Amino acid sequence: MLSRAFAGLLALSALPIASASAIPHGQAILNTDEITSSPLLQESEATDANTLIRPTWFESALLARRMLALSPSGVVSTIFPDPIPPSSRTPASVAGLPIGLREYIADCDTSLPEDLSHGDNGDPTILALRVATTFKNIGAGSNLSLELDWWDHVDKAIPVYPGLPWSPAALPRITLFGYLDPLPQLSNQKAAALEKCFLRSHPDAKVWLPGAPGSPHASFWARLIVTQVYWIGGFGDVQQIGWMNVTEWKGIGRWESAAGVGDGRGWEDVRLPGEKSEDSI
Known part of the structure; x- marks a missing residue:
């Protein structure tokens, strides 16, 4: 039974995909014709044959910016210096190797003083501890990336394919590439709004x-100054996978997007798969 299901999944991946402009409020699935012809549905009734198809790249960017806004943490990957400093307790054998560690983040750019804000352009705020390996490596010159995912919502999302169980691999994840930009010391008054947002x-x-x-x-x-964005929306036959347009990423706001970016919607106009009211901000 399981092998037939995966055979059906492979068959689905070869099917053509149409474009769509509908706002993706749930997990995208194949369109009506593709659903009813799927080998998977020989074992499960097609109870939902609505035309919910692959989001456009702009819609995917909206979902990605929403995921950033709702993500309290992410995995920051850095590289150990080579050679390891003699004074370090780090084993010399890990010199030049990558390490990924989860760190606190928040989408708090709009809470920064006006002269420091980047205009809510998707550069996440990070509280950096000087003792942490992540920031020691960055201080030693390491590049970095930040990975976010929506996998902890797998029990709330609708299965993509009828007859198959919920799958974390069907949910979105994103990697942001860039560099760390330390903020100057803020007065108590200027730091208050940022602290309120982060806390x-x-x-x-x-x-x-x-x-x-x-x-x-x-x-x-x-803050992480984002220079490249890699998106995996889920399974590639129903979601976009690849490099996002950075201009779109930076031009999307909460309520609307900058002139010339997509159709003008903001990330409040979409919902992630399985998102509940308690996930909103």
């Missing part, structure tokens, strides 16, 4: 905010 997702971080009295760690505010 909305990370109330525990209050004790190690920059300048927090009695903090166990020295920290600083920074």
